[in-house]
Amino acid sequence: MVQGLDGPVQRICMVLPEQSRVVDLRAAEVLRQQSRGASREAALRYASVVFPESMSAAIALGQQFLDTAREAAHQYGDDVSLPFDGLQWAPACDPSIVRDGLTFVKHIRQFHERMKLTPAPALLQVPGYFKGSPWTVIGHEAEVPWPARCDKMDYELEIGWVIGRGAHDITPETARSHLFGVTIFNDFSARDLQANEFAIGMGPTKSKDFAYGIGPWITTIDEFPRLDNIRMSVRVNGETWGEGDSSELLWSIDELIAYVSLGDHVQPGDVIGSGTMGNGSALELGRSLNPGDVVELEVGGVGVLRNRLGQRQQGTWWPEPRKPFM
Structure with a gap:
């Protein structure tokens, strides 16, 4: 969870347990898309599709989800990482049943x-x-x-x-x-x-x-x-x-x-x-x-x-x- 304008918002993160930090993948992908010429609004729309609030919805994207996560974290992970301290953890997944x-x-x-x-x-x-x-x-x-x-x-x-x-x-x-x-x-x-x-x-x-x-x-x-x-x-x-x-x-x-x-x-x-x-x-x-x-x-x-x-x-x-x- 991260703090948004209207309260806590769920974010999908790449976890780096040995460093006690996480990478906010949506934020990293926004930066990556902007570096490739996308406007901020378009980058936000795209990143919210690949990294929605639902982990199940992200997994359903298949290999595209994993590939984009790796690329975004590799290029911009250091810019949007958060320490474990102060994080509120949502369930790791949201199963249908x-x-x-x-x-x-x-x-x-x-x-x-x-x-x-x-x-x-x-x-x-x-x-x-x-x-x-x-x-x-x-x-x-x-x-x-x-x-x-x-x-x-x-x-x-x-x-x-x-x-x-x-x-x-x-x-x-x-x-x-x-x-x-x-x-x-x-x-x-x-x-x-x-x-x-x-x-x-x-x-x-x-x-x-x-x-x-x-x-x-x-x-x-x-x-x-x-x-x-x-x-x-x-x-x-x-x-x-x-x-x-x-x-x-x-x-x-x-x-x-x-x-x-x-x-x-x-x-x-x-x-x-x-x-x-x-x-x-x-x-x-x-x-x-x-x-x-x-x-x-x-x-x-x-x-x-x-x-x-x-x-x-x-x-x-x-x-x-x-x-x-x-």
Whole structure:
């Protein structure tokens, strides 16, 4: 976010983490176009198309987006860079819908043990995933709203697979070509609400649709020679609670993307959660979170997604139980 005349404005930036600064790509492209003879008004119009406020819309431009970003940053990045200090981070992407998988073997086993559930045989038949609300996506350093009637809050350490090209009825053999990059995905969970929702059998709703952390930024897929050895860790209030990597998958990322695309349309900028790494949630460790706790998820090659838990909501309406009808 940058400060505009009418308040904060979202900008797509190239992040230089080793220098603790970002390049405002729209501003850099305006300077580049002006150096080539464009008027300021025309340069602004062009730059706003290539670098709109929506990251998903930018990704949909394909290679033109990446090529222009590199050229603008190379030529004018130093003139329009901003330090990390004082920045307000928006979510790294604005997916059309949230999708979250279930692929890490160790987490599947430990989660079911803690919830006193027996893993369904269907887990071995198809890659499981659920759909969530895109309207509750939050970014790096954003406060996590504590949902109504929740006593047991949890984080979930995941990789966010960012889609670069639309996908429909694809196969695992071609799925990798549809990947744009990698981000961090925190599937915050209200565990006590989740137990009731499991009993209904229609998937999670209020136990999930209050906050999905995505950020701090996206690393393009070409930066990862392999996707099955990415280091992952989580810290709460500075203490390491879990460490691991992206191996030991029941279903590969290629299979997950292909399955999601069957009969459906995956859009550029959509984010598919990998599922939680083993020991990547407080539930698996028998630990719990409190309001004010700071959760940091770290993924090698990406960075750290940091969020503070807000205070418990009070006075929110909640439905009254109904009398049995069976």
